[in-house]
Amino acid sequence: MKHLYLLIILEIVVFCSIVQSQTWVQTGNTPSGGGITDLLVRSNGDLIAGVGSFNWPNTAGGIRKSTDDGQSWQNVSSAYICRTIEEAFNGYLYASIWYYPQNEGLYRSTDGGDVWQGPSYSVPSGNNIFSIAVKEGTPDYFVFLGTREGILRSTNSGSTFQSSSNGLPQNSWVRDIEIDSSGLIAAATTNGLFISTNNGDSWLATNGIPASDTTVFLAFDYPINAGKGDDVRLNVGTQNGNLYESFSNSQYLTLTLLAVFGGEVSGMAVWALKNLNEKRHGVATFSDGFYSTSDPLVGFNKENNGLPENPKLSALTGRVVSPRTVDERVDMYAGVYENMVGGAKIYKKSYIPTDVEDDNLTIREYRLYQNYPNPFNPATNIRYAIGNKQFVTLKVYDVLGNEVATLIDEYKPAGNYEVEFRSESGINQLVSGIYFYQLRTFDPLTNSGRVYVETKKMVLLK
Numbered sequence: 001m002k003h004l005y006l007l008i009i010l011e012i013v014v015f016c017s018i019v020q021s022q023t024w025v026q027t028g029n030t031p032s033g034g035g036i037t038d039l040l041v042r043s044n045g046d047l048i049a050g051v052g053s054f055n056w057p058n059t060a061g062g063i064r065k066s067t068d069d070g071q072s073w074q075n076v077s078s079a080y081i082c083r084t085i086e087e088a089f090n091g092y093l094y095a096s097i098w099y100y101p102q103n104e105g106l107y108r109s110t111d112g113g114d115v116w117q118g119p120s121y122s123v124p125s126g127n128n129i130f131s132i133a134v135k136e137g138t139p140d141y142f143v144f145l146g147t148r149e150g151i152l153r154s155t156n157s158g159s160t161f162q163s164s165s166n167g168l169p170q171n172s173w174v175r176d177i178e179i180d181s182s183g184l185i186a187a188a189t190t191n192g193l194f195i196s197t198n199n200g201d202s203w204l205a206t207n208g209i210p211a212s213d214t215t216v217f218l219a220f221d222y223p224i225n226a227g228k229g230d231d232v233r234l235n236v237g238t239q240n241g242n243l244y245e246s247f248s249n250s251q252y253l254t255l256t257l258l259a260v261f262g263g264e265v266s267g268m269a270v271w272a273l274k275n276l277n278e279k280r281h282g283v284a285t286f287s288d289g290f291y292s293t294s295d296p297l298v299g300f301n302k303e304n305n306g307l308p309e310n311p312k313l314s315a316l317t318g319r320v321v322s323p324r325t326v327d328e329r330v331d332m333y334a335g336v337y338e339n340m341v342g343g344a345k346i347y348k349k350s351y352i353p354t355d356v357e358d359d360n361l362t363i364r365e366y367r368l369y370q371n372y373p374n375p376f377n378p379a380t381n382i383r384y385a386i387g388n389k390q391f392v393t394l395k396v397y398d399v400l401g402n403e404v405a406t407l408i409d410e411y412k413p414a415g416n417y418e419v420e421f422r423s424e425s426g427i428n429q430l431v432s433g434i435y436f437y438q439l440r441t442f443d444p445l446t447n448s449g450r451v452y453v454e455t456k457k458m459v460l461l462k
Helices: none
Strands: 019-021 035-041 047-052 061-066 074-079 081-087 093-098 105-109 117-122 129-135 142-147 150-154 174-179 185-189 192-196 215-221 233-238 242-247 256-260 264-273 278-286 289-293 313-321 329-336 346-353 379-386 390-397 403-412 415-422 433-443 448-460
Touching: 035 081, 035 329, 061 093, 074 081, 074 093, 081 129, 093 129, 105 129, 129 185, 142 174, 142 185, 150 174, 185 233, 215 264, 233 264, 242 264, 264 329, 278 313, 278 329, 289 313, 379 390, 379 433, 403 415
Parallel strands: 035 313, 061 081, 129 174, 174 215, 264 313
Antiparallel strands: 019 346, 035 047, 047 061, 047 081, 061 074, 081 093, 093 105, 105 117, 129 142, 142 150, 174 185, 185 192, 185 215, 215 233, 233 242, 242 256, 264 278, 278 289, 313 329, 329 346, 379 415, 390 403, 390 433, 433 448
């Protein structure tokens, strides 16, 4: 069995906890079906579950809905299987449902999942709809379907569909489609990850994922603070249990391996706790369970407490709940596919904020992290943390010890920070080679406070 590791090895540093991990607890009732295929939690707390059948037609699949946090479930659609569910920008729900012996098709609900209309499109016999994505537009909007025969696109809000696979290799099963806030579209296929910048007219292959691995799941990671649009990241999970990351400033065309898990990635999500300036990243895997972190560069923690042994996690969803102005929490839901009667179990886990009485949460350690990406060209990001208000300098030197850039030279309160370094900025246009960046903290006015110095190496490749 594979175990989680990071390519960048960091010394473990313990910070004060901002969110507290709770155990997984099974919901009060279990949706009927053989297993969970997809999960969606809406902003009002309603849960929508796609389920598969078992020993069809004895135990049907379809769509189940709960309005009381899983205490009871309504069977709103009985079918062979509901493969995936998507919520559009206008609140409409879309799902791929197979009402056997009819062909699998695209269905829509305009009332929160109580009634499903359609099919607006049916795939031919032998084809399936694995993924759905909706791109906002007025008066018409785009609907994309990922199938075992490529991508289908509707430019008229789902009324008609045509093939949209220009640039995709033949026999590409499209497991997931996601659209970022700028309109770029990413497609995870059995032949690699592809990006479209023109609404699916054509697709570009990305670099960094070996052909032997299959991309299966996508999730965008947006910055908490406004004004950092170029820092949007795309997380890509694969069949071999690998997690990759790419950035919007490269149009997501180059990916870097972040972590390896012990099973196929079956779900990913990033939740932003804006009031706490904190994120929670979750990764579900099939057969190895759940991993979570507030920072993928530091590492993921395996968190299976409360889950079955070797849990077959098949879906992950969640939402940020703000019961009061300051307090926030993340409610997560994970579904399993046990392929048996009663095998569509759902588990809930919450991350509850702690230490919120003091808005200035104290970080007790100092740390300079390895830059990423590394090697880089032309830009890289440097993260650091300081434990108390200090005067901070962050400088870059060449191999001869000459200073080539000053990135930070000011007082900073305790906290986590990130700064970008560009090789073409400033007077000197840097050449390829090894450089060093150094963090120093001190208080020159009072000659007090902790003095901290750490230096790390980075490589510029042009």
